[in-house]
Amino acid sequence: MATPPISRYPVPELESLPQDIRTRILQVQDKAGFVPNVFLALARRPEEFRAFFAYHDALMEKEGGLTKAEREMIVVATSGANQCQYCVVAHGAILRVRAKNPWIADQVAINYRKADITARQKAMLDFALKVAQESHRIGDEDFAVLRSHGFSDEDIWDIGAIAAFFALSNRMANLINLRPNEEFYLLGRLPPEKKA
Template identity: 40%
Template sequence: MTTISWLAVPDDASAPEGVRKLWQKSGANLGFVPNVFRAQALNGDQFLAWWAYFNLLVNKDGFLSPADREMLAVVVSGANRCVYCEVSHGAALRGLLADPVLADVVAVNWRHARLGAREAAMCAYAEKLTLSPAEMTEADLTPLRDAGLSDNAILELVQVVGMFNLTNRVSSALGFVPNAEYHAQHR
């Protein structure tokens, strides 16, 4: 069996009931249980709290489209060099864009992708917030507003970027390995 984390990973028998239910649901919906779900389940209550907020930001209707959120995940994860999130969210972006080449270019270097002004402004903001958070100023919001983002959408963008910075650090710090299924998805 491939090691998916540098820490212990609970099995079905030792995982808390709420975690097992989420694993079952994800297995039914995706056809597999994401390794990030298994690796973080060591602390079940913390994992479920993380999942509740992650799910709210990434999977529920909001002010940004699902493709926007996955694009932000890919840009942040690329800037942080987070293998798990770059691979898993790269797969999701390929599916949402229905253009695997564009999704792969965004993952490698979003500046080389054929993005509109709105998407480019979001990527630039996400990258700056990820790499230079102490340098953020109110003026950084101007390109987002000029591209048509409302204050609600900007707040959601910031929250999504923050969530992926958190998740990238946990995944990278503990050596999370992406599921093999992600590599072939939507190609």
């Protein structure tokens, strides 16, 4: 059986890409050991690639009241609700690595309310899901609940912005039929191989 394409749109050759995008992709490859398919699929539109990853990095790599694992929890929970296979698989792998927990991503993707996470994290995900699916219903009471769990207004902005950004990402991944890399499926589930 032939491997399906990674996107329903053509994927550019690495050598044909602008230098800054090619450099970014090679840096990711050096760090991860492979190139996540989202980089190749979005590279077909260089300006959008740059904007997408600049906003991604601004949300996901910053310091603040949310840990990097909690940021990934938001992505996994909302992507599960939005039925985005690529983001659940890819960010589930990142969540397992960042949380150092091989089970957490599956729990959060399927039903975070039953996951082995804190009440604070469940409140965070309740709000993230509301942003992703019913943002028109957000009210002051939602902020009050989050504040009661110790989230600052800046943290609440981050939760909402991550949920909103990945709602876009989920829809684009579904639009282009983005296929997860096989490497993601085992990442964070098994102990890392020791290098000689």
